[in-house]
Amino acid sequence: MTWLITGGAGYIGAHVARAMAGAGEKVVVLDDLSAAVPARLPSDVPLVTGSTLDGPRLREVLTEHGVTGVVHLAARKQVAESVAEPTRYYQENVGGLATLLDAMAAAGVHRLLFSSSAAVYGNPDVDLITEDTPCAPVNPYGETKLAGEWLVRAAGRAYGISTVCLRYFNVAGAAAPELADTGVFNIVPMVFDRLTRGEAPRIFGDDYPTPDGTCVRDYIHVADLAEAHLAAARRLAGDAPAGDLTLNIGRGEGVSVRELITVIGEVSGDGREPVVEPRRPGDAPRAVASAERAARELGWRARRDVHEMVASAWEGWRLHHGK
Structure with missing residues (x-):
């Protein structure tokens, strides 16, 4: 197998590329460098500059590198930005996926691992969200991820592509300081940013029907997430391919803000x-x-706790923002 990882020089993508390459998988990365840090990648992993909106470029990369499977992470992912720029999100997240699937069909690539999101569920009133919980996204970002899943499954049926969709919950941490998230969009770096500037962290609402009144979320270490991708890729590459598999990727444990x-x-x-x-x-x-x-289908479970996530993220924050 040779795996193309789109968006593979981003925060999550680089962790996936390192995990897969470190486990002996042959990997090539495609990234438009809009949110990338190329130095995150191992020196022996080829980096091709390009967009998933560029069909000829995709077909060229798939053919030249003998790609046999794709891990598709490239997407825009900021909720507020998606509300302000919905057409951009649909164009890049759904249009880019459609272009990629056409290129895969043309090149005879029949395995796809799709990066989805818990945002597809919206705000369900349940204790634990299963893969069968109804999807009702509440913002354009979540809508594009759900539409992406629909498209992946339809193309899988039409073109004979075996597919896995991974629905990530809240990602945090770093496998190494240099791989840390450099953006200030998620709660952990947002709190770090406040503390670094000498300001108190913010809690948005403390009157929710939860034990301490603040929102409860499922946090997953990015290294565990990368290992889930490796397990899913190997499932796709096996003698009994996945066919059409959709999995939550989380710890199954709630932590309040x-x-x-x-x-x-x-x-x-x-x-x-x-x-x-x-x-x-x-x-x-x-x-x-x-x-x-995910445990049943992939033999995978998250191994790292919230303290490990925060400690590794803090080490990366200090590296990138000064000690």
Whole structure:
């Protein structure tokens, strides 16, 4: 097998590329460099500059590198940005996927691992979200991921492509400091940013129907997520391919925003009291995965806890932002 990883020089993509290459898989990365750090990649992993919107470029890469499977991570992923620029999100996330699937069909590539998101579920009122929980996304980003799943399955049936869709929950941490998330879009780096500037962390609403009144989420270490991709890729490459498989990727354990901020204070040594601000529109009280299907289908379970996520992310933050 030779795997093309689209978006493979991004935060999650580089972890996936390193995990797969480190396990002996042959990997090539395609990235448009819009959110990439090429130095994240191992020196022996080829990096091709290009967009999933460029069909001729995709066909060229698939053919020249003898690609036999694709891990598709390239996408825009900021919720607020998707609300402000929905057409851009549909064009890049869904249009880019359609272009990739056409190129795969033309090149005879019959295995696809698709990066989806728990955003496809919206805000379900359940204790544990299973893969059978109805999907009702509440923003354009989540809509594009759900539409992407529909497209992946339709193309799989039409073109004989074996597919796996992985629905990520909240990703954090770093396998090594140099691989850390350099953006300030997710809760852990957002709290780090506040502390670094001498400001208190923020909690948006403390009157939810949860044990401490703050939202509860399922956090997954990015290294565990990368290992899930390796397991899914090997399932696709096996003698009994996946066919059409959709899996939650989470720990199956809920952590409240207040609990997470407490851990961040312990790790960083800055345990200042957070300030409580009004609720944000669209935040669900609880969003925790059932990860049993992934364990059953892939033999995979998350191994790292929230403290490990925060400690590794903090080490990376200090590297990238000064100590």
